[in-house]
Amino acid sequence: MPEDNASHRIEESLRLALARSCGVAAPPRIAAAMQHAVFPGGQRIRPRLTLSIATACGDDKPVLSSAAAAAIELLHCASLVHDDMPCFDNAGTRRGKPSVHVAYGEQIALLSGDGLIVLAFETVALAAIADPLRSAALAIVVARAVGTPYGIVAGQAWESEPSPDLVAYQRAKTGSLFAGASMAGAAAAGHVAEPWGALGFCLGEAYQVADDIRDVLCTEAEIGKPIGQDEALGRPNMVHQFGVAGAARRLKDLVEQAAESVPDCPGQAALKAQIHAQASRFLPREAARVAA
């Protein structure tokens, strides 16, 4: 699908969801905080992936794919709000703005994340009007991508373990939501979801490697959040282990793997091309040049 059409569908679907939950009847501060958490967005990489895959699968019921894309992004935003809180990363900025707890306080940040999670599932349920069975399949895919034992909540929880399972940790922390975004796109279009998981995991790992590179090579202004965090917080970073060139090679390999994993579907060739195009955005231009 054309880039600007995808972007329009994602923003419109998010706008409608927030309008339902954060209108005049809502307590004003949480309404403002939820808006702050969602708009303006980052690159919306995950919901774009959902729509790209739905399109490749025929996208015969776009009400469902739009809802799926919005739900994935709402859950991503919720996880950022909670991850930034003082008991986790204590991050003061996000997407170039004060993080939600800095702008609205910890209580509202905690509640905003909860509210965004609920809103994601409400959004999927409302799409049942187009196809109740697909809506349920979507809700299950989405829940598994974010909950325990394999989703982003589990990924974050591995950080609190004295001897974490590092493979499970990486898959859950970043991979699960990319896998969920992929499977949700397929499920929304009435395809079997599971074969699409591998694509998401490859892209999720690629995104993680790109994040490691950004953390080392970029400025705070370029990525809208503090840099050098991995070193400061003692977290593993592929650039520290393998150098910039090694990390960039791994990034390229993962994007290749992702494209090769695309299951049979009507729009297979176009989707493969799009995966390469999307992945080129994982790094800001200057970092991509240095890493090349």
Add this chain to the structure above:
Amino acid sequence: MPEDNASHRIEESLRLALARSCGVAAPPRIAAAMQHAVFPGGQRIRPRLTLSIATACGDDKPVLSSAAAAAIELLHCASLVHDDMPCFDNAGTRRGKPSVHVAYGEQIALLSGDGLIVLAFETVALAAIADPLRSAALAIVVARAVGTPYGIVAGQAWESEPSPDLVAYQRAKTGSLFAGASMAGAAAAGHVAEPWGALGFCLGEAYQVADDIRDVLCTEAEIGKPIGQDEALGRPNMVHQFGVAGAARRLKDLVEQAAESVPDCPGQAALKAQIHAQASRFLPREAARVAA
């Protein structure tokens, strides 16, 4: 439905949900924390209400009513975990045990609440196997009971407002989940949900008045959490405003109103009797005697 049958269905449905999300694949500490938050339970008043109403409406698809009851209780437990955290009530005990953040730390408490919210919606979606349209209706009812603008998240968020709308606050903080529990019972049995909201709001307000009485008349051992909290935290308490007798009269009136509000359904008479029986548990015996 016989009391012990309801209790069995609720515990079994919760046990299955937790087994899915907190098995050996899950990070051990969050798995333990989620179990700690759900078992052993309190009186399970809200899921009992769900099952009572489903039964009164014919309960022709018990897979759905069991899922609805579990979802309502999981969301209630999630709200308790988050409410007890230091940035809110900073409560050290809950149901006679250390609260989740005391036992497992703030990170795990925050994540456990998130995980329980996700699990609630997954549980409802899995029940689509019995009836996908009803499952979607249930998810919408449940989401509205807990999210913004009218659910418990909104209720909690009103506490952070400089000039809260007190009526909206009370309805959202306690009433919304009782209303959601009622409507979910009807929706699970294929009845139109909305007419059942009033019953839930009356019972929710009754429960809130009983909570005010418990906070003044009971011991910490009787209710499993700190007492005198309303006075300590400067929160409104009906006993302080109207005395024990005034509060007890209001409690009785609300239970009457609740019973009168029961819509037409096959089990109307039995349900009315059950509402009186359930409400008698809102106060421990000694407090009920003093308040009588």
